[in-house]
Amino acid sequence: METGALSAPPRLLERLVFHAFPPAVREAVAGDLCELYKSPLQYLRSAAGALPFVIASQIRRIANLPVLIMQGCIIFLLLGGVSESARATTLAGNVALTCLLLFLFLMIGVYRAGVVPSAKWAILEALIVAAGVLAFARGVMTSLHTSHKLSSDQPAWLLFLWVILPFGMPLLGGLRAAMVLAREHQCNPFMSRMSAPEIAVAYDDFAMRIRRRNRIDMALLLALVVLSVLLLAFLPAHRAALGLTILYPVSAAYLFLHGAARPRAEKENFSTLRAFCRREILRQGQLRSFLLWLLPAPFAPLFLAEASVSVTLAGIALAFAFFLIWAADRERDAHLCSLTESLSQMQERRTA
Amino acid sequence: MVEPVSLGQFEQLVLTAIVSLGDNAYGVTIHARVEDLVKPRTVKLGAVYATLDRLEDKGLIASWLSEPTKERGGRAKRHYQLEKPGERALKESVQASQRICDVIEQSWGAKWKPAR
Secondary structure, three states: OHHHOOOOOOHHHHHHHHHHOOHHHHHHHHHHHHHOOOOHHHHHHHHHHHHHHHHHHHHHHHOOHHHHHHHHHHHHHHOOOOOOOOOHHHHHHHHHHHHHHHHHHHHHHHHHOOOOOOHHHHHHHHHHHHHHHHHHHHHHHHHHHHOOOOOOOOHHHHHHHHHHHHHHHHHHHHHHHHHHHHHHOOOOOOOOEEOHHHHHHHHHHHHHHHHHHHHHHHHHHHHHHHHHHHHHHHOOOOHHHHHHOOHHHHHHHHHHHHOOOOOOOOOOOHHHHHHHHHHHHHHHHHHHHHHHHHOOHHHHHHHHOOOOHHHHHHHHHHHHHHHHHHHHHHHHHHHHHHHHHHHHHOEEOOOO | OOOOOOOOHHHHHHHHHHHHHHHHOEHHHHHHHHHHHOOOOOOOHHHHHHHHHHHHHOOOEEEEEOOOEHHHOOEOOEEEEEOHHHHHHHHHHHHHHHHHHHHHHHHHOOOOOOOO
């Protein structure tokens, strides 16, 4: 088929089209479009025709519905939620903005999937998100202060003014950098050239680590039930918040029943085994992402309560917790990406 | 007992194209073969990519990247091959099509012949 390529597209156009496609598919799609090249107009038309399908397919691949629902609820509540003072138009605006932000997150996810971020990019991204979190906290605290709900001599205001505001950025940045370093030390059992039995051994090792991880996660989830009930007893707990703690034992039960890595078939060939590993790694990744975003879920309905000072301060603490969850999810995603990337580029090593 | 996977018509076409192309099954060749199969209709290249992704997620096909070639601007090809569940699903859908043909032939008589 390659004989059909009479000439190559202009370099600039080729680069433009290459970067327009999501990274997970851009290498193969850009190559295909290059092979079909006849004229710059035809090339652009083919790329524009393929792009919506490719993006929709990638959205379907990366979308994790339970995580999206939780993220949507969190954004909606942070925007003001369904507080009694909010009017119908504000509510509609908040819903529209939540949907827009979720779509934006999906698109970021599509263009992020298949790329392991460089440390430089990770730091820049962390600084932007951390600045957003601090700006949110500052806005909330200032509004409390100006409405005389929080006086200048209260410990919460002093803590915010002298600790969180000056040290928040370096602290969040430092935590994010530690996560990047921790990810760089994570092992990747998949090498550039492996035989089918070697992949089988690597997969069994992966499955064993998943079993161990599931046991720890189940214990953590059950401990969180007790902890969150105790914590909510000291906070002005909303009934929904207590009700949502049921998500922890339900998730622990799900982990027990379906969390293990699926057993592989015996005597599979190289490509089948490689595809099976890739699917299972992605499934485990989606499960871990859900568990991460689940952690603060029972506390999100605190925003539904009347906006007392303690509830608002708890909201700020949650915003910081979301930063850490977002960062941890990002690093988990990057590790997953390096594993699947290794698998898709792996060549078969024939054994004697 | 393995759960049977039902295939849509376009998925059957893409799987058939992959089977017929053997080791040379990648985006461009699969798209060309599918267009051959559905003549005189045309098929969008993007629709082929989306179907390939879906079939891969169902575990019916597997893909891998080859070495980059100069003819493709130094880009690699993503090759596809049928997996055992894919073979099984294609066989089942071909058998179902065969049965449909038989029933129509019985109802409409021998003069009916599907256009080729």
